[in-house]
Amino acid sequence: PLLLTPRDALAAALGVAAMTVQGKALVAAVVVACAVGVAVVARDDADPPRIAGVEAGAREAAPRPDDGTPAPARADAKIAAAPYVEESGEASEIPASAPVAPHDGCTLRGRVLDADGRPVAACDVVVSSKELCSVVFEERDLLDRLARGEPGYPPPLGAVGPPRVVRTDDEGRFAAEDLPASADAGVAAVSPRHGVATAVGVALKPGAAHDVALAFPPAVTVFGRVLDDEGRPIEGQSVFFMGGRGDGAMSSLIGARTDATGTYRTPPVARAELTAQVQRAGFKFAHRRIERIGPEERGRRVDFALERAPQLRGRLLAAGGGPARLKETLEARGLTERSFRPAVLGSWEDPATVANFLDIGRDRGAASLDDDSWTLSPNGDAPRFVSVWVGRALVASEESRGRLEFDLVVDATKLPAPPKRTPLHVRVVDAAGVPLPDSTVRLDRRFGAWIVELERVMPDPPAAPGLHVFPRLGPGAFTLEASAKGYASRLFDVVIGGGPAAAEATVVLARPAGAVDVLVRGPDGPLNRAAVALHDAEGRPLRSPTPANAEGRATFEGLAEGAYFVSATADGLAGAGRPVRVAAGRASVALQLSAGVAVSIDPEGSLGPFTFRYFDECGVPIHDGLAGGGRTYGDVETVRLPPGPVTVEVLCPDHEPARVAFDAKDGATVKVPLVRKGG
DSSP states (O other): OEEEOOOOHHHHHTTOOBOOBTTBOOOOOOOOOTTTOEEEOOOOSSOOOEETTEEOOOOOEEEOTTTSSEEEOOOSSOBOOGGGOOOHHHHTTSOOOOOOOSOOOEEEEEEEEOTTSOBOOSOEEEEEOHHHHSSOOOHHHHHHHHHHTOOSOOOOTTOSSOOEEEEOOTTSEEEEEEEOOEEEEEEEEEETTTEEEEEEEEEEOTTOEEEEEEEOOOOBEEEEEEEOTTSOBOTTOEEEEEEEOSSSOEEEEEEEEOOTTSEEEOOOBOOSOEEEEEOOTTBOOEEEEEOOOOTTOOEEEOOEEOOBOOOEEEEEEOTTSSBOOHHHHHHHTTOOSGGGSOEEEEESSOTTTOSOGGGGOSEEOEEETTTTEEEEOOSSSOOSEEEEEETTEEEEEEEOTTOSBOOEEOOGGGSOOOOOOEEEEEEEEOTTSOBOTTOEEEEEEEESSTTTEEEEEOOOSOSBTTEEEEEEEOSEEEEEEEEOTTSBOEEEEEEEOOOSSOEEEEEEOBOOOEEEEEEEEETTEEOTTOEEEEEOTTSOBOSOOEEOOTTSEEEEEEEOSEEEEEEEEOTTSBOEEEEEEEOSEEEEEEEEOBOOEEEEEEEESOOOOBEEEEEETTSOEEEETTTTTOOBOSSOEEEEEOSEEEEEEEEOTTBOOEEEEEEEOTTEEEEEEOOBTTO
16 A cells, blocks of 8 residues: 655654644544555644545645745654743744845945955856845856856756846946845856855845955866876866865865867866866776965866776676576566666675675676676776676675676576556645646655665656656655645655555645744854754754854745744854744744764764764754765764753664664763664
8 A cells, every 4th residue: 555654753762752732633634545545644733635535634845945935844743842942032033024025126236356356357246045046056056167168157947037147347346236135145256267256145135235245265277188098188078076175074066078188177266175086987986186275376287097997797697507588587577677777786895795785886887688798897996796786686796806707697586576566646736626737746765764865756747737647656665745836845755565556646735824034143143154954843854954144044934834843053063953833924943052062973883874863852953964965984973962961863774773862971972883674
């Protein structure tokens, strides 16, 4: 059957009790549809959706990060957290404001200077905000446009409009008029000669003029040539650069491509150190560390002479020594979908005993089903093991022992069983039952821990207004989100057991009810560098973190009625979180970040990747790696936490979520044992 349930596991593990809110009882409903049967278990005191014509509960939505329309929220479980409930005295510190109009007569003016303080003429100034074009353009996006030489600044898919672009005069001055009000606008100066200078968190108040100064930081252009092992230039080769963020970590920055002479050139990049990488099939992975870039340096040459990688190959054989006939075997068993396409992987660890599935995918090859052969071109030296996988089933493995050509014996008895397929029809309507023709439905297949690995499942083209059909879904866990512009989206957890008859669901979307204003303070006042996240009532993040503006404020618009959490983090400070209740109008919450204490978390039983989540004693998220999609490898993570009782949850693919409660003290080390799924 198709089972849609809220995730109570997290709340139960943290000892957080579900309860009624404001005297309203939680609603539960179970519905059966079609021959397969659709079971829906959801709890909400807001208007529930209709599944197969029967009322049931669902999860409401927060603003979508890409186009300003509502994004999924999950407010079906209300959390008892009385010590943290906002009262009117705290809320009064953040004045309520009406949603902004499309244009509020704001003017943004300023001047652009180079690294030596001289005005920059004929320079593009790009003004972006969620209200103007649904997104704030980041430095990486603008550098990427410079590197590709693309004209203009087209809006992203689903945006309400383009950014505002003006040019500086001979004295470097600019003015952008008739802008929509925004609490968090971004301004960037873009120049092929000087690079990118940005100002984020700019507050634009209705009818007011605002001044901003932009100065290009000292920047360096990296250039060079990429040659093959015989000294010939390679045309069209991508060179990727990682830039130091200042905290010792590296972040993806920019890419450049070679011309017919093998030459590449980046736009000016403001970094003290860079790492350049080149990856090409048939050659070893190459990288160069670019260090000690001085403030006066404007160019650095970095050349690459690629080294040919060893080429491994062999035959795919059956247990008796003949050809494996893998193509015929897969077709006979119904394993013809893309997810069952054989994968050839190289690894240093034995794939039969490795603790983490992701550890074996260092090198990827290909299997030819027409002639039962395989090839693999590693990124570096030859791997120790070569293995063949069908889905998640290991069907062949062999130690290379220095050989470049050897056979792999396929064990057909280890092939996965053919999946049972279930069609799913999702109809999206408004409160009056009218289909929403501009609605969208996303279905993500989940592997391992939530949001650690996702596979997008696409529906067929809409068969009718508001009707979305997924024709062949195999058994598994999914996340289903239905949304439409101007409506609060709904999101479900879906577990499909398989069956031939179609399952049908009707999802009712409602208009959003309110908003949340957040004020973040640090030891020295408002924090304009804090990352603010919105969570559902069970503590899971609903979207990527939003940076606080220059006044330490962040806003989440278009929320459906229900219970939420907000949390904030900042470098060098302990995170904080609080619950908030959204009804009609605006709710407010203030978060105070402190220095806290430094605690080391030591996962045991895997090398990663890990996602770390931290909750206080009432189950309130205070530092959540899921909010930013963070995944790390290594032995120990050091994090700053508020002193006192804390629970850490560590997520790792192919392992059960591990939770440990501890008392956060400065210098403490907390060991978290990880248990592989299935023992």
